[in-house]
Every structure is written in structure tokens, then in C-alpha cells.
Amino acid sequence: MTPWDAAVIDVGSNSVRLVLYRVEGRAVWTVFNEKILAGLGRDIALSGRLSPEGVEAALAALRRFAALVSAAGLTRVFAVATAAVRDAEDGAAFCRRVRAETGLDLRVLSGEQEARYAALGVTAGAPDSVGLAGDLGGASLELIRLERPDEGVTLPLGPFSFKEKDRFDPDKVRAQVERRLRPHAERLQTRVFHAVGGAWRNLALLSMRMSAYPLEIVHQYEMTRREALEAARLISHQSPKSLERIEGISKRRLETLPHAAAVLEGLIETLGIERVVLSAYGLREGVLFEAMPLASRALDPLVEGCAAWSNREGANPALGAAVEDWVTPSFARLEPLIGPRESLVAKAACRLADLGARLHPDHRADLVFHQVLRAPIAGMNHAERVFLATALFARHTAAATVPEPDLIARLLTHEAVQRARAVGAAVRLACDLSGRSPELLARSSLDIRDSSVVLEAEKPSVPILFGEQTGKRAATLAALLGRELRLCAAQSSRPLRRESAA
DSSP states (O other): OEEEEEEEEEEEEEEEEEEEEETTTTTTEEEEEEEEEETTTTTHHHSSSSOHHHHHHHHHHHHHHHHHHHHHHHEEHOOOHHHHHSSSSTTHHHHHHHHHHHHOEEEEEEEEHHHHHHHHHHHHTTOOOEEHHHHHHOEEEEEEHHHHHHHEEEEOOOGGGGSSSSSOHHHHHHHHHHHHHHGGGHHHOSEEEEEEESSHHHHHHHHHHTTOSOOOTTTTTTEEEEHHHHHHHHTTSSOOHHTSSSSSSSSGGGHHHHHHHHHHHHHHHHHOOOOEEEEOOOOHHHHHHHSSSHHHHHHHHHHHHHHHHHTTTOOHHHHHHHHHHHHHHHHHHHHSSSOOHHHHHHHHHTTTTTTTTOOOOTTTTHHHHHHTTTOOSSSOOHHHHHHHHHHHHHHHHOOOSSSSHHHHHHHOOOHHHHHHHHHHHHOOOOOHTTOOOOHHHEEEEEESSSSSSEEEEEGHHHHHHHHHHHHHHHHHHHHTTTOOEEEEEEEEEEOOOOOOOO
16 A cells, blocks of 8 residues: 555644654554644633634744644645634634635534544544543633544533633532533443543643653553542642652643643543543544544554565565564454454564564664654554564563563463463464575474474475574473474475364
């Protein structure tokens, strides 16, 4: 699929942002990201109009963004505006001025459209997500069930929709949340809530610090009901000065953070939420996802992201697919240890088979581990991310001492770590046995049985494929799986078929 570039300009009630993307099939890369907190909707509850200062700040940003988009030569430009411009008396006049001064034609989204794009964004970042998505902006809160993305609800629960800005009262905010939700509560009840928005991302960072969580990646970070309520109540009862002293909390979010915390607390208590999952993907990624060809949208973002990353590193594109065909069928028959997507994570590891080939061999395993652990690739939760990084570490070394052991132990069981190392060992075996040649790899097969690991090669190819190093690599794999190793020759030179598990 031909890569393409796009720009998304998002004029929100609080922030105005430009993101430049590179899209390679289902893989999405952020090339440039800039925002300002203009506060367009700051006065809307009192005056019904956009903030004059916010208008000037937004226009200054949009003039710059239009120039950046023009300089990049982009033809796919998606410029959208949300609640403040939608609801303000002078919203249409603002759009006309934007068009006259920047050439940008803003598409003003309805509340239902805004909710739908938030749902598409969550799905783009985590395809198997279920439950309720909520996108909190400066003026509104959009709620939508991921299973029914055309039935969104928009509620005036953003911080700028409240008139009493100088006297923040978390009890009043929670009461307002409960009152606004009451007509919709029955159909919005959910155990899993996907939180979208910058204020909630900052709340998640605080939760990480409170629980000494070792992996500071917000996307797909999960909080239990208790953890989310603890963080929300702590923030909603802090003064601005107290919040300023919390390391890692965005100073630009201090004004709206207590409000966001109180809204989250109200949602949890009213809708019966048991788990809060943070999504770094939202409206902008939803707009981009809608623009993808249907064939791309149907692909898995993790596997495709890893394939695109590997290709960027100059790897043979055919190698990852060949290793996947050789490794994953046998592992797919094993009971998963990290959930139903384990087989997809194993496929992703195969697509990264040649990652790190150009790195120093003495440090390659450690460097690849850290690259993969924090890679900007969607489609995996934190346990899957650690599993993938551990597998790629084992792709380059048989060392039992893995990097960041405390982090790994926090997110994976010992059995899951061993499984990840086994996946990596199998990828290493495939690459070393064949000299990273898909053609030579096709002359052999791997079969994981109940008590043995069977490595088979076409009889004429046995002397070529079964050398001393192959034996070592295969023995490492068998030991990690707790099985005996069997090396054997196939009776025919025809294409090998994998035997089913005994």
C-alpha cells in the first residue's frame, strides 16, 4: 500500500492543535505535533460567545499551521472545530475569519460526529476495545459505546461550560455529572471506560506515580476503579499551588485538571465503571482512520506497525513474513499466557526479526529491548508491550538476565516471560538457521508438541541447515519451552507441512 501524508488541525474549546501524520497502510506515525491552549470557549457559559483573547490566539496559531501545511506540500488536510465553535453565537463568524485569513475551511462537527470520531480513534489505537469511550474537552463531554459508534451523546460538562469558574466545587461538578447522565445512564452503564483527553492523561500520570508504576506510557495504561477514584479525589481537592508541585503534571493543564478529576469521579460512580483505560488516540486519529482505505482499516495496527518499522530499518520485507509463517503456527496452539492477542504479539515479533541488525552486536539486545518497549506503535496493552520487548531481547541473546527486571515482573508472570523468551528464541533460530533467507527457511519446519520441539528439514538441505549453531539455537528454544529437542530429516523434498500437535 502506498504511504501517504496528512495533516489534522483540531480547533477545540481549549486547545488548537496541528498534527502531521505519515500513514503506511494501517501504521500511523506522528511526524509533527504542536498545540496552543487558546481557551476559545473560556467565556461561553457566561457570554455565549468565543473568548476575544482566545480568538486572536487561535487565529495566530492557525496562520502558522496553514503555513506549515503549505510548506510540507500536503494535499490531505482535515481541519475540524468542536464544541466551542459549534455552540458560540459568533462561531460562524470565526470560521469565516479563519477562511479569509488562513485559507483553512473549518468543518464544524456536531456533538454526535465528535463522539463518533472519538470512538473511531479509540478503536484505531486498540482494535479489540469494548465498553464506553469518553472524550472530555474544554466545553463538552462526548460519550459513546464502542459497539455502537453512531449513537453518541454530547453533554455540557467541560470546565468552560460551568459559570462558577472562580469557585471550583468538586461536589457541585459531580452532582451536575449525575444530573446530566441520568437520562442516559441505563444505556451507558459499563465496566470499562476509555478515557480520551489531555486532562485525563495528566491524571493518569499522577496515578502512575502514586502506584510507583514503572512504565510511563499513557496509551493503554489501565486503572482499577479504586486507583482511578484515589487519583481523581486527590486532584479534585488540591489547590492550584499544590498541583504545581506535582512533578510531571502539565502546568498548562492545572486550570482544568481538578474539574476533569471530578467529572471522572462522577462517571465512575454513576455508570458503575470498574476499569479505566487511557487512550492517546482520539478525535484526530478517528478522522485519519476514517480516511484510510477499508482494506487498511481491516489490518492489525500492531503487526502492520512492526512490519512498517522493520521496512524503514532496511530489512528484507519478505523475511518477517517468512519468519511469521515458520514460527507462529506452533505457538498459536499453546495456551496463551497474556490474553487472546498473544498470537498477534508473536506475529509482531516475527515482523521485527531483523530489527537491530545495524546496531553494535555487544549492545544490540539491550538497545532493541528499549526501542520496542517504548515504540510509538498502537494495538497493544502494556503487558503485550513488555512481552514483545522481551521477545525481541531474546531474539538477539540467550542471556537469562533481562533489562528492567522489576518492570517486567510487574506486568508479566514468570511463565509469560519464559514464553516471550521462547518466541524470541524461535525467531532467532529461524534467522540463524537460514542466514535470514526466506527461501532457505522454507526448506525446514518447526513443530512444538506436548513433550518435544521438532525441527525438520528437507533431506538434501540437512547438511546446509543443521549446523552447530542451529543445534544450539534449537536447544535454547526447547529448554525455554520445557521440552526435549528432536532434529530430523523429512522423507521428501516437497514443500514441508507442519504436523499437528501430538
